[in-house]
Amino acid sequence: MTIDIEPGERVLLLGASGAGKSxxxxxxxxxxxxxxxxxxxxxxxxxxxxxxxxxxxxGLLLQDPDSQVILARVGDDIAFACENLxxxxxxxxxxxxxxxxQVGLTVPLDHPTAALSGGQKQRLALGxxxxxxxxxxxxxxxxxxxxxxxxxxxxxAVAAVLERTGATLVVVEHRVSVWRDLVDRVIVLGSDGGVLxxxxxxxxxxxxxxxxxxxxxxxxxxxxxxxxxxSLSEPLMTADRLTVGRGAAVRGGxxxxxxxxxxxxxxxxxxxxxxxxxxxxxxxxxxxxNGAGKSxxALTLGGLLPAVGGLLRAEPALAGTASSDPAxxxxxxxxxxxxxVFQNPEHQFVAxxxxxxxxxxxxxxxxAPTEVDxxxxxxxxxxxLDRLAEANPFTLSGGQKRRLSVATALATRPxxxxxxxxxxxxxxxxxSALVQMIGELRAEGHAIVASTHDAEFxxxxxxxxxxxxxxxxxxxxVAADTSKARSV
Amino acid sequence: MSIIAPLRQGPLARLNPVAKLGAALIxxxxxxxxxxxxSAAVALxxxxxxxxxxxxxxxxxxxxxxxxxxxxxxAGLTTLLYGRTAGVVYVQWVFVEISDGSIALALATTLRIxxxxxPAVIVFMTIDPTDxxxxxxxxxRMPARFVLGGLAGLRLVGLFADDxxxxxxARRARGVAESGAVRxxxxxxxxxxxxxIRRGSKLATxxxxxxxxxxxxxxxxxxxxxxxxxxxxxxxxxxxxxxxxGVAIAVGTWHxxxxx
Numbered sequence: 139m140t141i142d143i144e145p146g147e148r149v150l151l152l153g154a155s156g157a158g159k160s161x162x163x164x165x166x167x168x169x170x171x172x173x174x175x176x177x178x179x180x181x182x183x184x185x186x187x188x189x190x191x192x193x194x195x196x197g198l199l200l201q202d203p204d205s206q207v208i209l210a211r212v213g214d215d216i217a218f219a220c221e222n223l224x225x226x227x228x229x230x231x232x233x234x235x236x237x238x239x240q241v242g243l244t245v246p247l248d249h250p251t252a253a254l255s256g257g258q259k260q261r262l263a264l265g266x267x268x269x270x271x272x273x274x275x276x277x278x279x280x281x282x283x284x285x286x287x288x289x290x291x292x293x294x295a296v297a298a299v300l301e302r303t304g305a306t307l308v309v310v311e312h313r314v315s316v317w318r319d320l321v322d323r324v325i326v327l328g329s330d331g332g333v334l335x336x337x338x339x340x341x342x343x344x345x346x347x348x349x350x351x352x353x354x355x356x357x358x359x360x361x362x363x364x365x366x367x368x369s370l371s372e373p374l375m376t377a378d379r380l381t382v383g384r385g386a387a388v389r390g391g392x393x394x395x396x397x398x399x400x401x402x403x404x405x406x407x408x409x410x411x412x413x414x415x416x417x418x419x420x421x422x423x424x425x426x427x428n429g430a431g432k433s434x435x436a437l438t439l440g441g442l443l444p445a446v447g448g449l450l451r452a453e454p455a456l457a458g459t460a461s462s463d464p465a466x467x468x469x470x471x472x473x474x475x476x477x478x479v480f481q482n483p484e485h486q487f488v489a490x491x492x493x494x495x496x497x498x499x500x501x502x503x504x505x506a507p508t509e510v511d512x513x514x515x516x517x518x519x520x521x522x523l524d525r526l527a528e529a530n531p532f533t534l535s536g537g538q539k540r541r542l543s544v545a546t547a548l549a550t551r552p553x554x555x556x557x558x559x560x561x562x563x564x565x566x567x568x569x570s571a572l573v574q575m576i577g578e579l580r581a582e583g584h585a586i587v588a589s590t591h592d593a594e595f596x597x598x599x600x601x602x603x604x605x606x607x608x609x610x611x612x613x614x615x616v617a618a619d620t621s622k623a624r625s626v
Numbered sequence: 627m628s629i630i631a632p633l634r635q636g637p638l639a640r641l642n643p644v645a646k647l648g649a650a651l652i653x654x655x656x657x658x659x660x661x662x663x664x665s666a667a668v669a670l671x672x673x674x675x676x677x678x679x680x681x682x683x684x685x686x687x688x689x690x691x692x693x694x695x696x697x698x699x700x701a702g703l704t705t706l707l708y709g710r711t712a713g714v715v716y717v718q719w720v721f722v723e724i725s726d727g728s729i730a731l732a733l734a735t736t737l738r739i740x741x742x743x744x745p746a747v748i749v750f751m752t753i754d755p756t757d758x759x760x761x762x763x764x765x766x767r768m769p770a771r772f773v774l775g776g777l778a779g780l781r782l783v784g785l786f787a788d789d790x791x792x793x794x795x796a797r798r799a800r801g802v803a804e805s806g807a808v809r810x811x812x813x814x815x816x817x818x819x820x821x822x823i824r825r826g827s828k829l830a831t832x833x834x835x836x837x838x839x840x841x842x843x844x845x846x847x848x849x850x851x852x853x854x855x856x857x858x859x860x861x862x863x864x865x866x867x868x869x870x871x872g873v874a875i876a877v878g879t880w881h882x883x884x885x886x
Binding site: 164167168169179193194197198199200202204205206207208209210211213214218219220222223224225226227232234252263266267270309383392437438440442443469470472473477478480482484485486487488498499502503532546550 | 639713754755756778779781784785789792794795796797798799800801802803804805813817820824825828829831832833834835836838839840843844845846847848849879
């Protein structure tokens with residue numbers, strides 16, 4: 139590809155997953171390895187020099203807030219970049235204060251970085267870059283892991299910085315709408331390595347040839363078809379004044395057999411309780427800010443964490459022969475009842491090939507080998523993973539990993555499916571595949587619980603929303619009866 | 627971050643971390659030369675006396691040093707029952723032999739573990755990892771790449787604990803939580819290993835993106851200075867070590883363990 143970016147331009151870089159957007163950014167930032175780590179063809183220059191020799195001219199902001207915090211205190215973390223570039227000590231601290239001010243972080247310099255929220259951590263990382271006074275800001279999906287409030291914080295911090303410094307911007311993002319108004323040029327990379335489109339946002343996003351949509355780019359006007367009407371019937375699970383918190387993990391049947399309760403001494407309950415009824419065919423979305431307890435509630439409803447207080451009851455339609463408290467079930471008993479899909483798919487992979495990964499669940503249930511094979515090939519085909527059957531799960535792309543982790547949960551046909559942030563960082567194609575699959579599952583009478591920030595996803599799967607409060611001041615009862623809405 | 631926050635009070639908080647580390651090393655080095663109860667007892671007494679002036683909350687000190695208070699007598703007990711036999715034998719039962727020799731050795735072991743362990747724990751209780759890294763790089767001139775890499779990596783330890791929890795829960799969700807404990811633990815450990823490498827390389831990229839490893843002379847935002855009081859701390863440590871050795875030599879119990 140051949141691209142020229144003028145000083146002061148604000149570029150949105152789009153393209154299918156695997157098109158090389160992140161690699162291009164890393165190259166511009168000068169953090170791509172040398173010739174010993176791969177082959178280099180052609181030239182990449184910043185101000186006419188090799189990016190690796192002009193460190194500090196460009197600053198790269200990455201997707202994951204957690205892996206960008208470097209030091210334990212806010213001031214030190216921002217000063218880190220200045221130290222590396224040899225800025226004199228007297229000047230470092232004035233730059234640090236200026237950077238904190240620019241990104242709107244109003245915490246003391248010795249504030250612990252561990253106590254920041256996701257959006258604050260991203261603004262801190264941005265501050266660290268600004269302290270280098272770069273002429274080029276490179277943002278690699280900087281808001282993909284944030285809640286809607288965090289997205290706005292980061293976006294307005296970037297807007298303010300561009301306004302003040304006139305820096306050049308290159309941002310990679312699947313969701314066009316976030317940066318649409320801030321950029322004056324859109325470049326679309328094709329999956330074959332070339333440039334698909336390049337020009338003014340209005341012209342490029344009109345997408346006359348429909349190529350962007352095929353590449354999995356989120357266009358601002360992407361229509362989401364309304365979910366089909368689904369009839370709800372038997373309740374599967376009831377939560378009555380349920381309080382949750384993180385503490386000791388459930389040990390399954392073991393704790394009951396030995397007549398010993400799981401220790402809960404270190405558990406801190408979250409400041410709200412939930413009343414929920416989950417019915418066959420229902421969909422419930424858990425929303426709220428980062429840290430509100432969406433994942434903890436999802437894990438508790440999934441039978442993976444014990445309830446801290448109140449009542450969580452698996453109704454006979456779900457429990458069958460097992461007891462009414464999912465936290466006491468053996469892990470094998472969970473398989474046909476509740477499937478959980480974790481936020482990070484890598485946490486869930488236990489086998490060395492995609493095919494073996496899918497076979498784990500059915501085999502644990504004692505299914506006959508022919509039945510296991512049938513289910514596995516069925517899922518491979520349904521989730522478009524058949525070409526990857528012999529690949530190692532850890533080597534898949536983000537979207538493929540997400541589809542595989544959902545497939546592993548579906549392999550044992552659980553009545554209830556609990557998904558934690560299923561659409562984080564997914565392109566539009568994986569997103570639609572997930573929405574379609576959830577629609578089919580609901581029609582078959584499965585219940586869906588999803589913790590998510592994604593309002594479009596909630597609308598597309600037709601879920602009821604349960605919004606969780608993050609602070610004690612706004613605590614109280616949150617309630618959702620999925621039979622009230624959309625029942626026929 | 628799971629690393630416990632350092633205590634920031636009393637005279638210890640004003641010392642350079644390198645001085646604290648050095649002081650603990652000096653005392654330990656002297657006590658590792660000999661194995662006798664007199665030198666250990668003198669050092670321990672001096673340390674406890676100094677601790678009274680350190681101005682640290684006694685409850686916190688007791689809690690954090692608890693493992694040593696438990697481990698030291700246990701090690702002593704083992705030595706008492708199985709230590710090398712010498713002099714009068716009081717009890718003999720299967721492999722157990724309590725004699726004059728094993729009693730002396732048990733006493734010396736218990737005191738020695740306390741005298742070496744207590745200062746080590748108390749020193750680390752009051753050291754902030756960031757300050758230690760500053761000290762190691764600026765005072766001892768250790769390579770910045772190495773020191774700062776280690777410091778940043780330390781922050782990942784807390785994330786590893788979260789990963790391990792998530793891996794355990796995920797294995798329950800996958801229906802394999804109750805089968806083959808050893809194989810499952812090995813698999814889980816391997817998964818943690820893979821995740822750690824991922825996190826580590828992401829952190830490395832984030833550090834490089836902020837100019838880490840640039841071919842420029844690095845500056846330091848926080849000066850780490852070795853002052854007079856830091857030299858005084860080293861002198862006190864030398865006095866404690868020297869005093870302990872001196873008393874032991876004077877009363878004739880000093881016994882250098884070089885050959886067996």
